Amino acid sequence: MTTTREGVLKALTRVTDPVSGSNIVAAGVVRALTVDGGAVSFVLDIDPSKVKVYEAVREAAEAAAKATGAERVSAVLTAHSAMEMPELKPKPKVVPEGPQRVPGIDHIIAVASGKGGVGKSTVSANLACALAAKGRRVGLLDADVHGPSQPRMLGVSDRPTSPDGKILLPVHNHDVVMMSIGLLANENQALLWRGSRLVGGLQQMLMDVQWGALDCLIVDLPPGTGDVSMSLTEKAKLDGAIIVSTPQDVALLDARRAIEMFNQLDVPVLGMIENMSAHVCSNCGQEEHIFGHGGVKTEAEGLGVPLLAEIPLHLDIRLASDRGAPIVVTKPDSPQAQVFQQVARDLIGMGVA
Numbered sequence: 001m002t003t004t005r006e007g008v009l010k011a012l013t014r015v016t017d018p019v020s021g022s023n024i025v026a027a028g029v030v031r032a033l034t035v036d037g038g039a040v041s042f043v044l045d046i047d048p049s050k051v052k053v054y055e056a057v058r059e060a061a062e063a064a065a066k067a068t069g070a071e072r073v074s075a076v077l078t079a080h081s082a083m084e085m086p087e088l089k090p091k092p093k094v095v096p097e098g099p100q101r102v103p104g105i106d107h108i109i110a111v112a113s114g115k116g117g118v119g120k121s122t123v124s125a126n127l128a129c130a131l132a133a134k135g136r137r138v139g140l141l142d143a144d145v146h147g148p149s150q151p152r153m154l155g156v157s158d159r160p161t162s163p164d165g166k167i168l169l170p171v172h173n174h175d176v177v178m179m180s181i182g183l184l185a186n187e188n189q190a191l192l193w194r195g196s197r198l199v200g201g202l203q204q205m206l207m208d209v210q211w212g213a214l215d216c217l218i219v220d221l222p223p224g225t226g227d228v229s230m231s232l233t234e235k236a237k238l239d240g241a242i243i244v245s246t247p248q249d250v251a252l253l254d255a256r257r258a259i260e261m262f263n264q265l266d267v268p269v270l271g272m273i274e275n276m277s278a279h280v281c282s283n284c285g286q287e288e289h290i291f292g293h294g295g296v297k298t299e300a301e302g303l304g305v306p307l308l309a310e311i312p313l314h315l316d317i318r319l320a321s322d323r324g325a326p327i328v329v330t331k332p333d334s335p336q337a338q339v340f341q342q343v344a345r346d347l348i349g350m351g352v353a
Contacts (some may be wrong), residue, residue, distance in 0.1 A: 003070045005035045011064040018053055032162035038071030043165050045078050076165040099237045107216045107352050110241040114254025116223040119275035120244045124220035125153040126326040130344035131353055132175035139217040140178045143228055148182030155324020159183055168209045174329050179209050202228050216353040225261040233265040239352040240270035247295035271306035272296050276313040308343050
């Protein structure tokens, strides 16, 4: 009997999660499942205070996986390393002061917005692919935990694997390596995370991923000025942030708050991008400013930051993203793609990518 990933997952659905009452797969407890021939390994992501409760669950999960015909099964509780550590004499702990560089990553750029729905993720995906097309080694971290869209935009669905149950291997497409919480959860699963778990999830995706050597990591932040954005700046040294907004007043009001947040956190604002700037009618060619026009340019001038681009509201951009291949990949010579490519050239010229 050949052991498959689907078979193991099906077997694990027969193991009950003692906290949620559902099975451990539906509860999102099973992580980093790897099936390599007859060897199966996975991690059970649990509350460290419930190790004793989950020990029996771990044994049941191993037995269920073995029943699929696996020769070797390794199931690890995320809290095991702390529980099984032998008692050592205390050593002086060196605590790094302030945000640190991530090993192997030369530059980190955050793409942020004050509110949702302004196209921040579309900008992030196209910008990452545009930089990759210019020969840069690029990573994309989808830090929008509650609305992860990068798996769809980059056309990837494979779950990340883990060679040792600790480090995750990112997925890649269009010459970009990518990590997203959307790859670790079911597509329709709502992640009810907040506080320390939200921050911990971000830290794992940033620090516990084998990114390799990168010239630049683009971080697609969630909208607003919440825990994830602040925690990122506390943990990692950012080379700058790009603020995406539509021209309308409501969006600009929230964009100002995002800029003020980065100013308070001593993160340079590299510039602003006006998205959905204008729509050109495909029938008559008339240009229409559905959300207004020029608001972001005026705002950028007032704040003393560059206006990096005015991106049109164009059907091809949306269709390309929905199909899993950003427009800079599918139509690199189009006027819409050229806008993103110019931003990539500007960032390279700034020395931050």
